[in-house]
Amino acid sequence: MASLDVLSKEGTKVNSIDLNQEIFGIEPNQHVLFEAVNLQRASLRRGTHSVKNRAAVRGGGKKPFRQKGTGNARQGTIRAPHYRGGGVVFGPTPRSYSYKMPRKMRRLALRSALSAKVNEEAFTVVEDFTMDAPKTKDFLAILENLEASKKVLLVLGSEDVNIELSSRNLQGVTILTPQQLNVLDILSADRVIFTEGAINKAEEVLL
Numbered sequence: 493m494a495s496l497d498v499l500s501k502e503g504t505k506v507n508s509i510d511l512n513q514e515i516f517g518i519e520p521n522q523h524v525l526f527e528a529v530n531l532q533r534a535s536l537r538r539g540t541h542s543v544k545n546r547a548a549v550r551g552g553g554k555k556p557f558r559q560k561g562t563g564n565a566r567q568g569t570i571r572a573p574h575y576r577g578g579g580v581v582f583g584p585t586p587r588s589y590s591y592k593m594p595r596k597m598r599r600l601a602l603r604s605a606l607s608a609k610v611n612e613e614a615f616t617v618v619e620d621f622t623m624d625a626p627k628t629k630d631f632l633a634i635l636e637n638l639e640a641s642k643k644v645l646l647v648l649g650s651e652d653v654n655i656e657l658s659s660r661n662l663q664g665v666t667i668l669t670p671q672q673l674n675v676l677d678i679l680s681a682d683r684v685i686f687t688e689g690a691i692n693k694a695e696e697v698l699l
Contacts, residue, residue, distance in 0.1 A: 494610065498617050498688060503637035506619050509691065511610065515698050520604035520611070527593060528601035528675040534589040542586050546571050546579030602698055605678040616640065616685045621648060626657035635665075638685060645681035647673065649689025670694040 494517050498507040511517065546552075552571030559566050573581045593601075609615040616638055623630060635644060643664040648655065651669060659665045666677050670693040678684060686694070 496610075496615070496617050498619050499638060500619050501621065501634045501637060503639070509617055509688065511691070512695050512699070515603050515695055516606050516610045516615075518603055518607045520608040521600055522604075524597055524601045525604050525608075525675060525679070528598065528605075529679065531591060531593055532674060532676040534591060537589040539587045539589050541584040543580040543583030545581070545583065546573060549577070549579045552578075599698055601675045602673055602678070605675045606684075606694075606698075609678060609681075609684045614681075614683050616683060617691060618685055618687055621646065621655065621685070621687050622652065623654040623658060626654045628658050628661060631655070631658035632662070638683075640683040640685060642682040643680065645677050645684045647684070647686045647690040647694070649687050649693055670697050673697070 494511045494513065495508050496511060497505045498509050500506045546569070549571045552569035554569075556567050556570050557564065569575075571578045573579055606615070618638060621634070635641060645666045645668065646655070646659070647668050647670060649669070652667075656667055659667055666681065668674075668677065670690050673694065
């Protein structure tokens with residue numbers, strides 16, 4: 493098992509913890525990570541794009557000129573696609589871009605993402621991350637002590653209102669619980685911070 497230092501909110505070492513190798517110490521599967529990121533990004537697409545085809549465009553009910561004798565090509569409506577104001581051919585229509593991955597692949601992707609952060613030394617374990625009152629200044633001070641000044645993913649053992657209120661105005665800070673872990677947020681973060689309680693719960697969720 494890999495061993496990591498457990499830090500206090502002041503950034504000093506208070507203990508050490510052995511991480512489960514099956515979750516935090518595997519060889520990251522790049523293909524599964526790629527598929528998981530694509531799945532999440534596809535699921536975020538709203539898919540509300542829409543155009544009008546010739547059946548939906550208003551007007552054009554009357555034949556613009558007679559069939560024969562004009563020397564022009566025959567036309568049935570001025571709302572045909574080649575006319576200005578006509579319908580669109582093969583345009584986008586509302587659809588869902590989401591798709592599914594097998595459960596084992598999703599679990600493997602999460603384990604691969606967490607292991608990648610441990611390998612990159614971008615993974616921090618903190619003894620406790622609680623606040624007596626919501627205060628953004630104090631929250632930023634804790635992040636500075638933990639050397640996590642850039643894009644941060646903080647994983648708590650359970651939801652904490654004070655932490656959420658303290659961080660909601662900060663760009664680049666994401667707060668999750670182990671049940672909410674996802675590959676995109678893990679890989680997007682420059683620093684992943686877990687509380688000790690969150691480590692234990694993540695091992696229960698991902699094993």
